[in-house]
Amino acid sequence: MFKRLFAFIVVVTAIFSISSCTEKIDNSEDKVWAWVSGSINMSDEKMEEYFINCKECGIDAIIMECHGAKPAILDSTTFRDDAAIEIISRAAQFAKKYDIELHAWIWTTNRTEMTLRKAHPEWYQVNAQGESCLDIKLYNREHYRWLCPSHPEVTEYLKDRVRELAEIDGLAGIHLDFIRYPDVILPYGLHESRGVVQDKVYPLWDFCYCDTCRENFKKLTGIDPIELEDPTSNQEWMQYRWDLMSKMASDIAAEIKKCGKVASAAVFASPEESKKLVRQDWANFRNFDYLFPMIYHKFYDFDDQWVETATREGVEALKAANNSAKLCSGLFVGHVPADRIPEFIKYVKDGGSNGICFFSLEGINHAPDYWTKLKEALSAVADEENNS
Numbered sequence: 001m002f003k004r005l006f007a008f009i010v011v012v013t014a015i016f017s018i019s020s021c022t023e024k025i026d027n028s029e030d031k032v033w034a035w036v037s038g039s040i041n042m043s044d045e046k047m048e049e050y051f052i053n054c055k056e057c058g059i060d061a062i063i064m065e066c067h068g069a070k071p072a073i074l075d076s077t078t079f080r081d082d083a084a085i086e087i088i089s090r091a092a093q094f095a096k097k098y099d100i101e102l103h104a105w106i107w108t109t110n111r112t113e114m115t116l117r118k119a120h121p122e123w124y125q126v127n128a129q130g131e132s133c134l135d136i137k138l139y140n141r142e143h144y145r146w147l148c149p150s151h152p153e154v155t156e157y158l159k160d161r162v163r164e165l166a167e168i169d170g171l172a173g174i175h176l177d178f179i180r181y182p183d184v185i186l187p188y189g190l191h192e193s194r195g196v197v198q199d200k201v202y203p204l205w206d207f208c209y210c211d212t213c214r215e216n217f218k219k220l221t222g223i224d225p226i227e228l229e230d231p232t233s234n235q236e237w238m239q240y241r242w243d244l245m246s247k248m249a250s251d252i253a254a255e256i257k258k259c260g261k262v263a264s265a266a267v268f269a270s271p272e273e274s275k276k277l278v279r280q281d282w283a284n285f286r287n288f289d290y291l292f293p294m295i296y297h298k299f300y301d302f303d304d305q306w307v308e309t310a311t312r313e314g315v316e317a318l319k320a321a322n323n324s325a326k327l328c329s330g331l332f333v334g335h336v337p338a339d340r341i342p343e344f345i346k347y348v349k350d351g352g353s354n355g356i357c358f359f360s361l362e363g364i365n366h367a368p369d370y371w372t373k374l375k376e377a378l379s380a381v382a383d384e385e386n387n388s
């Protein structure tokens with residue numbers, strides 16, 4: 001998986017030291033990635049510390065969150081996401097300094113900005129009870145506000161957000177998170193802590209039954225989906241929603257590529273679980289360079305070995321869908337004990353992942369000894385593959 005990793009880093013460093021390019025972008029090899037939350041309040045010192053630690057540890061690429069759950073900051077008179085632009089512009093300086101790839105992580109269908117909520121409430125998703133996600137607090141989460149992909153204007157709005165970020169000098173790629181419907185069923189390990197019973201699909205959590213979706217589906221099939229007694233058993237209605245989300249994801253990824261950036265997305269753990277829990281058929285997300293299934297296995301109540309199983313299922317689903325995106329397994333640091341990192345690297349490697357991604361740098365920071373153990377594990381893998 002990490003074959004020729006160090007040789008590759010040397011070559012890339014050499015290429016970039018003699019070229020005029022300012023971004024470190026290379027898709028030819030497997031990499032070690034990590035997610036981190038960016039914040040407008042993060043000091044330069046703190047930001048730089050992350051880049052230094054990644055450089056020393058052997059992490060090649062940072063995916064930095066620059067939008068989400070910060071409605072006060074995002075509220076402005078225009079839709080331009082100035083906070084996101086500022087976060088990524090500052091990080092880009094350190095990305096260049098430490099020769100680490102930087103990807104801007106944005107929220108996609110889940111958009112919290114008050115300007116948008118006020119200007120276009122009709123763009124937001126509606127559940128099978130006819131309630132807009134703007135009018136209820138889904139799962140008691142203030143930030144659960146979901147755009148509906150049936151509106152072409154929604155895709156255009158998101159393309160605008162992509163373009164304004166893509167202008168930042170030194171940015172390697174744009175990473176789409178929440179490119180899905182709200183959880184119709186939460187991952188199984190979370191039901192108790194969130195106080196929900198979800199033994200089947202219930203209308204409260206089943207989206208999107210907005211007027212546009214209902215009309216469009218009725219034109220296609222003659223059926224108003226809100227009248228379906230068991231919507232989940234209607235294959236056409238399921239497919240309609242899967243396809244709608246796949247089309248929007250593919251269109252936004254095409255825009256990222258048009259801007260000359262690496263297109264990636266964080267997706268649910270396995271293709272089948274994703275379709276079932278969040279109506280996300282990511283094997284059919286087109287135009288992406290990378291798809292990162294978040295294989296946070298304990299949230300699903302699965303054992304450690306499932307990391308390998310889910311990785312393999314994802315790789316096979318991409319292949320079956322003739323999708324050229326690379327799969328890179330994402331692991332939850334809290335589910336991967338520091339002294340067992342090599343075992344988990346083996347799971348993703350054996351499952352066929354192209355590289356590995358850790359959630360998150362904050363998690364690594366908070367776990368005692370994690371940086372040291374991760375560095376040891378990554379060095380050992382690189383040494384082993386250099387010698388093979």
Ligand SMILES: [Zn+2]
Nearest residue numbers: 148208210213
């Ligand atoms: Zn809709």
